[in-house]
Amino acid sequence: MRRILKNSSIKWRLTFIILMVSFISVLITTFAISIIGVFSLRSNLVKDLEITASIVGDRNTAALLFNDDKQAENNLNVFSVNPAVVQACLYSEKGELFARYLNKRYEYDAKCPTDHSAESVIEKERIKVMQPVVKMQDTIGYIYLESTQDQVDRYIERQITIAFLVACGALAVSWLMAINLQNAISQPILSLSEVARQVSRNRDYSIRAPVRGDPQKEYNNELVILTESFNAMLREIGARDQQLKQKNTELEKARDIAESANRSKSQFLANISHELRTPLNAIIGFSSILMNQLFGALGDSKYMEYSRDINESGVHLLDIINDILDLSKAEAGKLTLTYEEVHVGKSISKCVTILSERAQKGGVSISTHVPKMLPALVADRLRFIQVLLNIMSNSVKFTNEGGHVDVTVSTIETQGEVSHFVIVVRDTGIGMSQGDVEKAFQSFGQVDSGLNRKYEGTGLGLPLTKKLLELHHGTIEITSELGKGTCVTLVFPALPPAGLDYQLADI
Ligand SMILES: Nc1ncnc2c1ncn2[C@@H]1O[C@H](COP(=O)(O)OP(=O)(O)OP(=O)(O)O)[C@@H](O)[C@H]1O
Numbered sequence: 001m002r003r004i005l006k007n008s009s010i011k012w013r014l015t016f017i018i019l020m021v022s023f024i025s026v027l028i029t030t031f032a033i034s035i036i037g038v039f040s041l042r043s044n045l046v047k048d049l050e051i052t053a054s055i056v057g058d059r060n061t062a063a064l065l066f067n068d069d070k071q072a073e074n075n076l077n078v079f080s081v082n083p084a085v086v087q088a089c090l091y092s093e094k095g096e097l098f099a100r101y102l103n104k105r106y107e108y109d110a111k112c113p114t115d116h117s118a119e120s121v122i123e124k125e126r127i128k129v130m131q132p133v134v135k136m137q138d139t140i141g142y143i144y145l146e147s148t149q150d151q152v153d154r155y156i157e158r159q160i161t162i163a164f165l166v167a168c169g170a171l172a173v174s175w176l177m178a179i180n181l182q183n184a185i186s187q188p189i190l191s192l193s194e195v196a197r198q199v200s201r202n203r204d205y206s207i208r209a210p211v212r213g214d215p216q217k218e219y220n221n222e223l224v225i226l227t228e229s230f231n232a233m234l235r236e237i238g239a240r241d242q243q244l245k246q247k248n249t250e251l252e253k254a255r256d257i258a259e260s261a262n263r264s265k266s267q268f269l270a271n272i273s274h275e276l277r278t279p280l281n282a283i284i285g286f287s288s289i290l291m292n293q294l295f296g297a298l299g300d301s302k303y304m305e306y307s308r309d310i311n312e313s314g315v316h317l318l319d320i321i322n323d324i325l326d327l328s329k330a331e332a333g334k335l336t337l338t339y340e341e342v343h344v345g346k347s348i349s350k351c352v353t354i355l356s357e358r359a360q361k362g363g364v365s366i367s368t369h370v371p372k373m374l375p376a377l378v379a380d381r382l383r384f385i386q387v388l389l390n391i392m393s394n395s396v397k398f399t400n401e402g403g404h405v406d407v408t409v410s411t412i413e414t415q416g417e418v419s420h421f422v423i424v425v426r427d428t429g430i431g432m433s434q435g436d437v438e439k440a441f442q443s444f445g446q447v448d449s450g451l452n453r454k455y456e457g458t459g460l461g462l463p464l465t466k467k468l469l470e471l472h473h474g475t476i477e478i479t480s481e482l483g484k485g486t487c488v489t490l491v492f493p494a495l496p497p498a499g500l501d502y503q504l505a506d507i
Pocket residue numbers: 323390394395398427429430431432440441445446447448452456457458459460461462463485486
């Protein structure tokens with residue numbers, strides 16, 4: 001019942017509750033009145049029977065005194081007009097049956113009792129009265145009357161009929177009341193819920209719930225307050241929604257402008273880098289001709305020193321320009337990878353060789369741990385080495401004399417196949433704080449801890465490394481502690497994304 005009520009609408013709940021309350025109250029009232037009625041009816045019946053018994057007893061005193069049983073029977077026959085009387089028994093002084101009236105209908109189930117001392121009793125179906133017949137304070141006999149309770153049964157039947165009719169009337173009245181209440185209570189709530197449904201379906205905050213009643217006059221009516229508040233809430237949401245849409249449009253515009261500015265910047269950097277590389281290559285080429293004295297001795301040793309400086313600076317500038325070009329291309333989405341099989345161990349050895357001179361100068365030792373039976377990694381070989389060089393050169397660069405750099409390679413297997421390569425580069429260098437790690441990933445984001453300013457660099461290595469890893473669908477994670485060291489974890493998928501072709505190059 002409770003579940004049915006829970007699932008039904010407020011309209012049906014209200015109607016059901018009103019109908020049930022009135023129906024049950026009618027039943028309880030009728031039941032109570034009937035019980036009281038039955039009790040008083042029974043006691044009235046007993047009294048009536050007792051009065052009748054004493055009257056009939058008085059009438060029979062002469063018949064008893066003169067032993068005239070015929071007269072007594074005649075007297076008792078008056079009960080034949082009352083079908084409720086089952087029998088009447090008259091006894092002599094000694095208690096012997098003197099005369100009797102028996103209703104024909106109860107011929108077989110009525111007997112005159114022998115005990116004269118019994119008082120009035122109400123049995124299940126009968127009322128029985130026994131009284132002495134007294135003449136001048138002497139008991140000259142006894143009279144016994146037995147009556148049915150038909151009257152009580154008829155009363156109960158009548159009460160049931162009345163109760164049924166009253167209950168029907170009450171239900172009808174309650175139904176009318178419920179309809180009235182629906183208009184007053186459930187209708188505003190239903191219309192509120194309908195409006196709420198429309199608002200959530202159409203996302204239209206201009207809809208308003210109709211206010212039933214005058215808010216000025218009915219300021220105490222909770223339903224009017226509820227509807228007014230609901231409408232105010234809709235107005236507020238509508239206004240905010242409008243503001244939000246406006247803000248979104250502005251933000252989208254700003255984003256488009258920023259993106260286009262970024263694209264222009266990347267394009268500009270790519271162009272300028274390209275333009276710079278041509279004269280730089282000439283500078284590097286000519287300075288190396290001078291350095292190598294291809295067209296004869298330079299003479300003064302200062303010329304030799306300066307031409308080496310020109311060459312080194314040129315190479316360094318070319319490195320920077322190449323990084324800028326790569327980063328700009330990556331940001332403009334124009335950097336493409338050429339996948340081929342890469343020997344991870346050999347690539348790491350190559351990086352160690354490139355960095356060994358620098359590490360030796362700085363007093364930093366490098367160790368590597370590469371498993372022997374490694375499968376090939378499918379990646380862009382040159383970019384893979386570029387990533388390794390960036391990370392390992394950082395470790396060498398930011399580690400002071402006596403420090404150590406360690407490179408460890410491991411694999412992750414999925415369903416028995418190597419799915420990822422994990423390369424961990426750990427150093428015992430100057431380290432960074434957590435905030436600095438985030439800054440280090442931004443272009444030109446060199447961490448200025450006061451210590452590292454003595455290290456050369458442009459702050460392009462890490463952002464470029466991150467972009468290259470993203471292009472490979474890999475990840476880079478840096479954990480670092482100031483003064484203790486840094487640990488960089490690179491994860492490369494063993495294979496390029498499905499559907500991408502790659503060359504099986506000679507590794
Ligand atoms: N292993 C490391 N230990 C301490 N600090 C580091 C380490 N790696 C990077 N950093 C910090 O992060 C900054 C950014 O590194 P990133 O490689 O991008 O630039 P860079 O090495 O300074 O210059 P570039 O790589 O362009 O020559 C560095 O300047 C340095 O402050």
